[in-house]
Amino acid sequence: MGFAPLQNDRLIKALLRQPTDTTPVWIMRQAGRYLPEYREIRQQAGSFLDLCKNPDLACEVTLQPLLRFDLDAAILFSDILTIPDAMGLGLYFSEGEGPKFERPLRNQSDIDKLFVPDPSESLRYVTDAVSLIRRELNGKVPLIGFSGSPWTLATYMVEGGSSKDYRYVKGMLYDNPQALHKILDTVAQSVVTYLNAQIEAGAQAVMIFDTWGGVLTPETYHRFSLDYMQQIVSQLKRNHDGETIPVTLFTKGGAQWIEATADTGCDAIGLDWTINIDEARRRVGHKVALQGNLDPCTLYASPDTITDAVKKIMTDFGDHNGHVFNLGHGIHPSVNPDHLAVVVDSVHKFGREIRATDQS
Amino acid sequence: MGFAPLQNDRLIKALLRQPTDTTPVWIMRQAGRYLPEYREIRQQAGSFLDLCKNPDLACEVTLQPLLRFDLDAAILFSDILTIPDAMGLGLYFSEGEGPKFERPLRNQSDIDKLFVPDPSESLRYVTDAVSLIRRELNGKVPLIGFSGSPWTLATYMVEGGSSKDYRYVKGMLYDNPQALHKILDTVAQSVVTYLNAQIEAGAQAVMIFDTWGGVLTPETYHRFSLDYMQQIVSQLKRNHDGETIPVTLFTKGGAQWIEATADTGCDAIGLDWTINIDEARRRVGHKVALQGNLDPCTLYASPDTITDAVKKIMTDFGDHNGHVFNLGHGIHPSVNPDHLAVVVDSVHKFGREIRATDQS
Numbered sequence: 001m002g003f004a005p006l007q008n009d010r011l012i013k014a015l016l017r018q019p020t021d022t023t024p025v026w027i028m029r030q031a032g033r034y035l036p037e038y039r040e041i042r043q044q045a046g047s048f049l050d051l052c053k054n055p056d057l058a059c060e061v062t063l064q065p066l067l068r069f070d071l072d073a074a075i076l077f078s079d080i081l082t083i084p085d086a087m088g089l090g091l092y093f094s095e096g097e098g099p100k101f102e103r104p105l106r107n108q109s110d111i112d113k114l115f116v117p118d119p120s121e122s123l124r125y126v127t128d129a130v131s132l133i134r135r136e137l138n139g140k141v142p143l144i145g146f147s148g149s150p151w152t153l154a155t156y157m158v159e160g161g162s163s164k165d166y167r168y169v170k171g172m173l174y175d176n177p178q179a180l181h182k183i184l185d186t187v188a189q190s191v192v193t194y195l196n197a198q199i200e201a202g203a204q205a206v207m208i209f210d211t212w213g214g215v216l217t218p219e220t221y222h223r224f225s226l227d228y229m230q231q232i233v234s235q236l237k238r239n240h241d242g243e244t245i246p247v248t249l250f251t252k253g254g255a256q257w258i259e260a261t262a263d264t265g266c267d268a269i270g271l272d273w274t275i276n277i278d279e280a281r282r283r284v285g286h287k288v289a290l291q292g293n294l295d296p297c298t299l300y301a302s303p304d305t306i307t308d309a310v311k312k313i314m315t316d317f318g319d320h321n322g323h324v325f326n327l328g329h330g331i332h333p334s335v336n337p338d339h340l341a342v343v344v345d346s347v348h349k350f351g352r353e354i355r356a357t358d359q360s
Numbered sequence: 361m362g363f364a365p366l367q368n369d370r371l372i373k374a375l376l377r378q379p380t381d382t383t384p385v386w387i388m389r390q391a392g393r394y395l396p397e398y399r400e401i402r403q404q405a406g407s408f409l410d411l412c413k414n415p416d417l418a419c420e421v422t423l424q425p426l427l428r429f430d431l432d433a434a435i436l437f438s439d440i441l442t443i444p445d446a447m448g449l450g451l452y453f454s455e456g457e458g459p460k461f462e463r464p465l466r467n468q469s470d471i472d473k474l475f476v477p478d479p480s481e482s483l484r485y486v487t488d489a490v491s492l493i494r495r496e497l498n499g500k501v502p503l504i505g506f507s508g509s510p511w512t513l514a515t516y517m518v519e520g521g522s523s524k525d526y527r528y529v530k531g532m533l534y535d536n537p538q539a540l541h542k543i544l545d546t547v548a549q550s551v552v553t554y555l556n557a558q559i560e561a562g563a564q565a566v567m568i569f570d571t572w573g574g575v576l577t578p579e580t581y582h583r584f585s586l587d588y589m590q591q592i593v594s595q596l597k598r599n600h601d602g603e604t605i606p607v608t609l610f611t612k613g614g615a616q617w618i619e620a621t622a623d624t625g626c627d628a629i630g631l632d633w634t635i636n637i638d639e640a641r642r643r644v645g646h647k648v649a650l651q652g653n654l655d656p657c658t659l660y661a662s663p664d665t666i667t668d669a670v671k672k673i674m675t676d677f678g679d680h681n682g683h684v685f686n687l688g689h690g691i692h693p694s695v696n697p698d699h700l701a702v703v704v705d706s707v708h709k710f711g712r713e714i715r716a717t718d719q720s
């Protein structure tokens with residue numbers, strides 16, 4: 001490939017629980033609607049999906065937040081629903097209602113037709129974007145690739161869009177679990193192929209977003225979400241081009257189950273804001289790194305309040321290896337971008353202070 | 361008052377962790393849209409709010425599920441937002457969008473104008489309904505009264521309706537906590553007055569619904585939700601008319617914090633479906649009774665699957681005093697009512713079996 005050597009390796013080191021000079025920070029949805037320059041490109045592109053499918057524009061918006069903030073990683077601009085779209089379900093976005101599928105999975109014959117998409121064909125726009133971003137980054141910071149989790153993708157594929165009560169997918173889970181396992185199995189194989197293609201194209205770390213794992217019971221979470229994420233973790237290319245590729249799992253609403261998540265073989269767990277990071281650390285020990293976990297709504301507060309909230313999380317985590325600062329979920333579209341600068345700069349400042357105190 | 365003596369006291373006994381012949385069961389939103397007879401009365405009444413404010417019709421729909429199912433309690437048909445409506449915020453329901461307020465709280469002068477409504481005036485329709493239902497029940501089963509929690513009511517009062525990101529109320533929480541405490545303090549006093557009025561009117565148990573406590577961080581949950589529920593618990597009439605009035609607290613998404621909830625002095629904790637009831641029991645010991653916790657989506661499955669799921673929860677809880685069977689949240693409008701009959705009958709059957717096994 002001949003990509004430029006990585007200059008800022010804080011993220012990779014922290015995900016692998018190695019020492020760093022300060023705490024790395026990146027932000028979920030850091031390329032997004034809260035940035036006026038993003039909104040401009042989004043308008044040019046046409047639809048949200050047009051933007052995802054245009055590697056040049058996807059690259060441009062991926063890099064935008066790095067021009068404003070001292071972030072320690074870039075994350076591919078894309079959508080979690082690219083895989084079911086490549087399976088032919090017909091993804092579209094209706095204004096104000098979020099993602100929808102033209103052909104949701106409602107019967108066995110739909111399910112039998114599911115296949116593992118070839119990333120070099122129908123998902124080529126993603127791997128092209130990854131390679132382009134990696135080249136443009138020129139080694140400045142690492143590039144994170146990602147996918148939705150099988151369970152989370154299945155909720156959209158069966159419901160046909162967002163859901164309040166998960167009627168169809170949970171109905172299937174309870175009444176026809178074989179059918180759901182068939183979907184999850186095909187999706188899990190697709191995620192493996194897709195993430196490995198992102199790694200080969202240049203992604204230096206990968207993350208799996210289990211946005212809807214938290215709507216399950218403990219038992220069904222294990223069987224219908226975590227087991228499939230574990231299968232994926234075990235089949236990813238964890239070494240590529242001489243580098244280790246760390247894997248992060250994030251289940252929103254999954255704080256109760258982090259011990260089991262830590263046992264999957266992943267390198268790091270993403271935390272939402274409903275758990276204290278010191279408690280999370282006690283519960284998983286040094287088995288994995290932790291990523292998180294500022295309440296995204298904190299960014300509606302004043303800079304002083306934001307600084308205090310950042311400091312609290314970092315103090316709670318303490319002077320250990322293996323913390324990547326992030327919000328507990330994506331940044332909200334109506335946040336003032338200057339408030340994100342406060343987060344990023346505070347993380348780096350306190351990260352240095354915590355380490356200096358320890359050495360004195 | 362001269363109400364008829366209570367014939368079926370399973371619910372009250374279980375909430376107080378006393379022995380019962382079998383496990384009592386009632387269902388959140390048991391009077392609701394899944395019942396055709398409810399939909400008929402709802403149509404007659406006009407709007408949802410018209411139905412809540414008409415004691416005769418509220419009584420009729422409260423009693424409907426008892427005619428169909430062998431339930432161990434009635435719960436007042438009402439809405440959690442009656443208190444802010446009585447404070448003059450102008451509650452209305454827009455089709456498909458849920459509750460809204462005409463005059464949400466956005467500035468200090470709105471907040472300064474808040475007052476504790478007199479339940480004998482602007483909430484008279486509620487206490488009238490309570491007394492009427494209690495008379496009509498004629499001692500068959502106990503009547504549960506309820507209120508929203510201060511935090512949950514405050515989210516609607518500040519946002520002006522449902523919210524995806526809780527922008528305004530969390531902005532206030534982080535940036536102007538004094539203003540939010542002022543709201544919560546007035547609402548908490550109002551809930552005390554309101555629930556005590558329901559108890560005086562005939563409610564034999566009360567429950568506080570903290571629907572949105574789970575969107576908080578552990579620290580802010582304690583300071584902005586649980587502390588106010590604890591204040592309320594300590595000021596309720598726990599003895600009335602020679603009977604003990606049990607108090608149940610339910611925070612959706614609050615399974616992580618049940619130890620602290622058990623320390624409030626409440627009699628029982630409502631559990632959503634994200635925690636195993638055996639784990640919950642271990643964590644709170646015998647300090648409180650537990651109510652729950654079947655995933656409401658289980659009711660989309662077949663009768664056999666439903667029966668197995670009921671049995672699992674009851675087996676997990678084991679042969680101890682202090683379990684009230686319920687769903688982990690309200691019953692979904694599209695559920696087949698016959699499936700609820702399966703739940704109710706299975707609970708009573710297994711409850712007897714578990715107790716019989718122990719005595720053999």
